[in-house]
Amino acid sequence: MSNSYLVVIDMQNDFIDGALGTPEAQAIVEAVAQRASSFSGTVVFTKDTHGSDYATTQEGRNLPIPHCIAGTTGWELAPALETVRTHRSAPVFEKPSFGSLDLARWLVAQNDAEPIDSIELCGLCTDICVVSNALTIKAHLPEVPLSVNPALSAGVTPAAHDAAITTMASCQVQIL
Template sequence: MANDYLVIIDMQNDFVDGSLGTPEACAIAPAVIEKARIFDGTVVFTLDTHGSNYASTQEGQHLPVTHCIKGTAGWHLIPELEEVRQARNARVFEKPTFGSTELAQWLVERNQEDPITSLEFIGVCTDICVVSNALMVKAFLPEVPVRVDASCCAGVTPQAHDAALATMSSCQVEIING
C-alpha cells in the first residue's frame, strides 16, 4: 500500500497576495488547493513564522519586508487551504527560517514507522523555502523518492523559479509538470 506525502510550503496570505505576494503565487493557488483536496495520502503544511523582532533578525536585515508575523492575517494559510487543513486535520510545521529541520525529522520518524513511498513538495517560494525543504528532506531520506510539482510552485521571480527547479533536478529531486 502506498504511503505518499504532500508537503505544502508556506501558502500563506503574505506570500500569495500580501506583502510578498506575486502574480505567479496567485496563479498557482487554484492548482495547489485542488491538489491538496484530492491528494491520496498524508498532507502537511509549513508556515513561515516570525515574531515582532523580525526587522532585527538576519533575514529581516536582508529582506526588510515585514511578513508572516505570527497571529497576523498575513501569517495564516490562504482560506481555501485552511479549510483543507482543518478537514484533513493536517499537521502544521511553523518555521522561523527557510527550511524546517522539525519537518525533516518528523518525516524520518514516519518513514521508520511505515516506509514512505513518495514525498511531493508544492508551494512558495520555489527558490527559497521549497528548495530548502526539498533538499533537506532528500538529505535526511536519500532513498525516498522526492518530487516537486513545478506547476504548483512559484518563485520570487520566474527566473528564480526556473533556477531552483534546475538545482533540485541536479540533486535528484524529480521535477514534474515543469
C-alpha cells in the same frame, strides 16, 4: 496502499497577495488546494513564522519587509488551503527559517515507523523555501523518492523559479 506524503510549503497570505505576493503565487492557489484536497496520502503544511523581532533577525536585515508575523492575517494560510488543512486535520510545521528541521525529523520518524513511498512538494517560494525544504528532506531521507511539481509552485520571479527547479533536478529531486 501507498504511504505517500504531500508537503505544501508556505501557502500563506503574505506570499500570495500580501507583503511579498506575486501574480505567479496568486495563480497557483486553487490548483494547490485541489491537489491537497484530492491527494490520497498524508498532507502536511509549513508556515513561515516570524515574531515581532523580525527586523532584528538576519533574515529581517537582508529582507527588510515584515511578513508572516505570527498571529497576523498575512501569516495565515490562504483561505482555500486553510479549508483543506482543517478538513484533513493536517499537521502544520511552523518554521522560523527557510527550511524546517522539525518537518524533516518528523518525516524520518514516519519513515522509521512505515517506509515512505514518496514525498511531493509544492508551494512558495520555489527559490527559497521549497528548494530549502527539498534539500533538507533529501539530506535526511536520501533513498525516499522526492518530487516537486513546478506547476504547483511559484518563485519570487519566474527566472528564480526556473533556477530553483534546475537546482533541485541536479540534486536528484524528480521534477513532475
